[in-house]
Amino acid sequence: MIDFPDINKVYISEELWPFLASRIPRPAQPVVLLEIRRRNIDVDNEVSLLNVFDKRTITNPFLLELA
Numbered sequence: 001m002i003d004f005p006d007i008n009k010v011y012i013s014e015e016l017w018p019f020l021a022s023r024i025p026r027p028a029q030p031v032v033l034l035e036i037r038r039r040n041i042d043v044d045n046e047v048s049l050l051n052v053f054d055k056r057t058i059t060n061p062f063l064l065e066l067a
Contacts, residue, residue, distance in 0.1 A: 016046045024049045 003019055004011055011017075025032045027043050032053070041048045 016050070020050060021046070024053055 003017065024046060027033050027036055035052065036043060039052060041052065
């Protein structure tokens with residue numbers, strides 16, 4: 001990966017990297033908003049949103065699995 005070249009290094013940031021942020025759809029989409037409300041997720045909680053909407057995205061070919 002270009003953004004994380006050393007797979008043995010722990011990368012830490014106060015903000016969600018664009019690689020991950022791009023996986024969170026906008027809550028303005030009706031289907032997304034329904035899912036957020038159904039799961040009672042705070043729209044400002046990026047980690048919770050990423051946990052729900054993380055698997056696949058049209059902007060990134062990689063399958064992401066959170067531990």
